[in-house]
Amino acid sequence: MQAISIDIGSTWTKGARFGVGGGVCRLERRSARPTTVAHLPDAFFSVLGELADGADPVGRVRRGEFVLRYSSSAKGGLAIAALGIVPELTLEMALQTSYSAGGKVEQVYSYRLTRADRARLEANPPDILLFTGGTDGGNVTYNLANAELLGKSALECPIIYAGNRAIADDVTGLLAGKDVRVTENVLPEMERPNPEPAREAIRAIFLERIVKGKGLTEIVEKTGRAPLPTPFAVYEYMKLLASVDGGWNDFCLIDMGGATTDFYSATKDETGFEAVVYKGLREPEVKRTVEGDLGLRVSAESALKAGGDLIERLCADQGCALDALRAHVAKVHANPGHVAATAEEVVCDGVLAGVCVALAAQRHAGRLEKAWTPTGEVSVLHGKDLRRVRRVIGSGGYLAQAARFDPVPFIRRQQIDARGRAVLIPQDAEYFRDAQYLMPLLANIAPDFPAETVRSGIEALERGG
Secondary structure: OEEEEEEEOOOEEEEEEEEEEOOEEEEEEEEEEEOOOOOOHHHHHHHHHHHOOOOOHHHHHHOOOOEEEEEEOOOOOEEEEEEOOOHHHHHHHHHHHHHHOOEEEEEEEOOOOOHHHHHHHHHOOOOEEEEOOOOOOOOOHHHHHHHHHHHOOOOOOOEEEOOOHHHHHHHHHHOOOOOEEEOOOOOOEOOEOOOHHHHHHHHHHHHHOHHHHHHHHHHHHHHOOOOEEHHHHHHHHHHHHHHHOHHHOOEEEEEEOOOOEEEEEEOOOOOOOOOEEEEOOOOOOEEEEEEOOOOOOOOHHHHHHHHOHHHHHHHHHHOOOHHHHHHHHHHHHHOOOOOOOOHHHHHHHHHHHHHHHHHHHHHHEOEEEEEEEOOEEEEEEEOEOOOOOOEEEEEOHHHHHOOOOOOHHHHOOOOEOOOOOEEOOOOOOEEEEOOOOOHHHHHHHOOOOHHHHHHHHHHOOEEOO
């Protein structure tokens, strides 16, 4: 059996052909082309033709000579606005749902929307508005007020209502004329998260609306296959790795590209270090966050800005002149396809990569702080505790290629946040590099060949940086 997997990225469209049998997926051929942003099928079918040996590749796929699966992140991920009530509860659930479905949360609102909030949404409309809030039978005031305000807005994006089901009919009535999808509540009861129905709605909208952009519909029509959002495919593959191989149940994966840095963690929500009081929702075993301002090319300028004082410290450590870094950032921002050509540019890329992984890990990880109660001092945990993580995987263009770069020391620099809280990052982790950049490609075919893709993915990792 032969399987072809293609990922349409924001910068590169890359693919691989695998021979599947004997319990493994054997890499037979690779291909990559610069993503043809104006018309995605151009690069896609060039890659497919090379992987299928050139002769009538679409026909061969249609006849079943190859299993073809593909994904797309060329749009940078679905832009999602998340609306909830209490940030630690339903809003946090909305964020978890969006990220795990392949979305990129760009706007966040809690409690009652204001007219200024509505104006911001109208000025920067998301691909999807995920409207949550209240357990079933719980608070209704905020959701009804927010629905009324949204109903009077100029928003045309799909609205997924995944809040208190007791008022679902009232909410849809107030949103008459909008594209409203009602799903089950993401948090029907306290401590009972229910993200899957809303995730399915997000994926359906991806296929209905996002696929129509920039020629993806042409690929669907010719191949007879619809794409997955790349982050969703990788998220599901992380779940598979954690469940199939018992040795890989406490790990992180960093997928760093030109536009975003995705951070995945697969570890149980068990602190194991000290007695703590949890604040907010318990974290899922597999979690994804995406940082739209952290990347080596398209987002280089925003990464430089986000780095703040860390940039100066890393420049000093790595022997990189700050002015040289700024000049390099300006160059790659103007030309995202630029590849570091000098020793100085290589060092600059290393500093930018260090900033991206350090901040992505810090934002993903939970926080631990002390609080005092009538019975004495307690530790309060908010978010996910990554201290038991023992392996970190680096994937994506730079992390796959940079044989001497190890993200773990950069991650460990961020021990305390700006509020003085302990950042619960990995403390004693070993680095593994996805040197062949197979993870996203194996992820596409993992639903068809779960055991084979897990085994091959782990075997392909290289130790150290």
